[in-house]
Amino acid sequence: MLGFMRGQPLLSTVIHREKMAAAPVMMPYFGQQISSKSDLVPDWTRQEVSTGTTIMAVEYDGGVVIGADSRTTTGAYIANRVTDKLTRIHNKIYCCRSGSAADTQAIAEIVAYQLGFHSIELDEPPLVETAANLFRASCYRYREELTAGILVAGWDKRKGGQVYSVPIGGMLVRQPVSVGGSGSTYIYGFMDANYKPGMNKEQCMELTAAALSLAMERDGSSGGVVRLASISEEGVERRVILGNQLPKFSTH
């Protein structure tokens, strides 16, 4: 009986299947019927671990800026309040993870392995598009079993800074700006209004920080600190914005 624990960690995404509407719990709860009696165990222990998330990636001329919040939830409990959802796939290719924490960690580690191997064979830094396609291959093939919404972003010599979105279901599309996770619904309007092509790195950083703060304010499953990273020819620069240093927007 699995009574003890807090369920499976999830990075909750914007799910367009009705069964996964608003709640951070992404996976339908099948299989573990033995533990339906709660007795010693509170409710939140049976929820899958979710990174109820807001993630974002923006291209600029010369690189990309990626950002994420830092909250991982199991039901209503925050399992990790300082999660790093910006995962290194290769030197200049990162991914932002949303959905089930177990699924996205497993996929990211597999793709990092495949890409590392491919890069050694090529004797060249790999292309961002290659990484994105590796993600898409796994996410599409196992689409029924997985809950993973991923933004792949990085810099390569051929096309410069690129952002590819691999949402749940396994689509692959390149976009200049992309947001994801359960908190992204609150910032589509902000993005449409405030993103302009031709911004420089600092402007992209500020836009990302602002957008993530707004989403974290409104989405219960997003919160903690804002993690930012910029990837360009020079390399990767990481930043953390702590809770009390976040840009403030007050409505009252």
Next chain:
Amino acid sequence: MATLTAVRPAFGGFSFDNCKRNAVLEVEASKVGCSVPAARKTGTTICGVVFKDGVVLGADTRATEGMIVADKNCSKIHYISPNIYCCGAGTAADTEMTTQLISSNLELHSLSTGRLPRVATANRMLKQMLFRYQGYIGAALVLGGVDCNGPHLYSIYPHGSTDKLPYVTMGSGSLAAMAVFEDRYKPDMEEDAAKQLVRDAIAAGIFNDLGSGSNIDLCVITKSKVNYIRPHDEANKKGVRVTELEALKL
């Protein structure tokens, strides 16, 4: 990618053939007025903290079967390698067998590399196995140890996700224990302060969670040695029976 590790071949996960049989048995049993035995689980408080020279792991010692205490003094801190130990919450059999399997594979790996195993390796092996079983192996683990890169602490969930943190708690008593950690954790603590903190966190779980109880076990891992303290603290001593006459005097 040849490997010398002798791993059980992954032949497709669980077989659910017995589920129908179990369902029928449950119905038949309730007709006669009996109930099917429940799996023994460790409703648990386990935790770990990284301090200046290493890690301290802590666990309570109660194992429950439904509402009955099945084992008043079970050992939840499992050996993985000389420098790595793992606390387990969840289904007792799952934590026991999973840690033993990874311990065995890690020993073979260590002989193959000729080096002391790393905590990250144990973490990878555990998470990949748990992910393969898609959460059906109910093992929630706190993995800690000291290797060539310093002290490390991981929490591992049954579905296969892991978090690398300076302090972690798991089990039904994890909220009580985490409250203690969030209040009093500081980076780079001394060994005694860390032991006291872990002891207090487990005690919070024991006294505030019905699924945790009995004694507090600690395991202090540093670069030079491992101190497995079982029990560190007997939080619940059994009362001494007295005669009626003596009781009146008390």
